[in-house]
Amino acid sequence: MSILVKTDTKVLIQGITGGFGSRHAQLSLDYGTQVVAGVTPGKGGLLFADKVPVFDTVTEAVTETGATVSAIFVPPAFAADSILEGVDAGLDLVICITEGIPVEDMVRVKAAMKGSKTRLIGPNCPGIVVPGEGEGSHGGCRIGIAPGYINHKGHVGVVSRSGTLTYEAVWQLTKLGLGQSTTVGIGGDPVNGTSHLDVIKMFNDDPETEAIIMIGEIGGAAEEEAAAWIKQYCKKPIAGFIAGATAPPGRRMGHAGAIVSGGKGTAKAKIEAMQDAGIAIAETPSVLAETLVKHIEALKKAGKL
């Protein structure tokens, strides 16, 4: 089993007729993902790629197609509204790819989502990949903007705040012949729907996931929070990396959430917390997969695995 979605999960795309949304909807279709609907207000009735029906509202799309998960590709000014529309339609999961949403909007969305059944991943994230069994992992569930071909079906769970660093880790794993159960990009914003800890708990409970790669970066304390839980409860080997050790304090490093402020959120503090939790830290992101392999071997030798 994978976490969050399966290869046959029915997906709808909010913003499917925009440049960004249509490009990635097509790539997901090419990958073999069950993209069953699109939503663009005012364009209901169209067909995307000659087969995917486009609806005016998310509720209509859900009722007509049975989609349970949505990916949001709408511009930042409309993204909060799109997330709430997905929640209102009773989706299980909303994955918001959009970058640049005002923090104030996300703070309100998160407060409004309390008590709903919907989980949010992102915003400002690459999305999720559950590799399929075909060539280049074809036949999997790709929701978002990650490249499909780098994935390979297997037993390592990957969770990360950064897109390209995720691809680094996944590609290394694949080249070493280690596949992935699920790859989750939780996004680089300061206020997001799903944390490292949320995903780590799911990986810990997932029988198909045997080991984990956790990638973080400066800013906030989500990595420390996850490390504290891992130290006590996580049964699976983890390798990790934290980006931003050389970032100057007080500057936002590309991601809205990647900032060291008031001496908090440093790479050093995160790395120490992760090491204390038994996570093997990769000295450079080029050796993430290798670090995991060595960590597993060491644990086996010590009789701990």
Place this chain on the structure above:
Amino acid sequence: MNIHEYQARDLFEKFGVAAPRGKMASTPEEAEIAARELGIEKLVVKAQIHAGGRGKGTFKNGYQGGVHAASTPAEVKEIAAKMLGQTLVTHQTGPAGRVVRKVYIAEAAGIEKELYLAILLDRAKSAPVIIASTEGGMDIEAVAAKTPERIFREPIHPLLGIQPYQARKLAHALGLKGQQFSQATKLIQAMYRLFVAEDCSLVEVNPLVVTKEGNVLALDAKFNFDDNALYRHAEVVALRDETEEDAREVEASKYGLNYIGLDGNIACLVNGAGLAMATMDNIKYFGGEPANFLDVGGSATKEAVAAAFKIILSDKQVEGILVNIFGGIMRCDIIAEGIIAAVQETKLPVPLVVRLEGSNVEIGKKLILESNLPVISADSLADGAQKIVAAVKEGKAA
């Protein structure tokens, strides 16, 4: 985005946050007129730059201090003349300092008590939090470390907004009574309304003062605005002072590039913020010093890559460049074309290491090889970082 103190004062006035009266001036003559119009005997002249530590700063012309008391319009003019057009160096500006283009002439409040007040985002709770302290005028992190019991935190429900009782709790925690209690309660609520209405990420008042006359006033303020929300605040964008920003960063933003200048000698050009940070870390790990952070994004064009090279090379400290691209969706051949065009155009005065991985990587590598340009190829980020550090060292030895 940051703003000047006089602009913060204007925002306070708009939202009803009590603050001392004042006026901005760009010339000594304007400063004199401003002082006369204010009609106050005790004044203070403050250099306007986007950096703290002004009071203890030094001008490059030898004049001490970016904040001075004055009592007559003539005196104000004299002080303004010593500040305007001069470069002020503080512990936050770095040795280069900042040119003072404006001064702020304000009422000098007689201070009875200094307090602290700030509103910011509590990331763990995903909600705004108001922080108050009885220890004003000091570095709040030092207060938090030494006397955490003197710091009070009041989280605000994002959908309800601030409730009057929460402002009363904070005013009480600050030890205020009677008229001051009422004034502080009003000020805190007004400040929260401002924080939300203008999409601030930080409003910090340090110090919040109780004057000798018994009034509660916001004496100095630091603002940060959420860059993601600027599209809906033309009035805030109008406050932007590009002369206070790194010219390279301003130029980069025109091309949708995310560039931050640093002090090192090895530049990097990367796609993705996390990978860009990791690339900087790797340069340092293998013995170099990163000259910048640069994320070209996921859909960089040939033109943007060329612009990125020019910006990088405008930094005279740069002795080598590392390009690190993981082309997930972004095709490596397009990046390669951008690099080749940029190298040909800029004549490339320093060594360049390129690491390409991902989509169409073989075509990309072939294009670079066939271009016969002096580009060193690398197989991984670690390999690339080692190669550029070595190339820069060799360059120095030669």
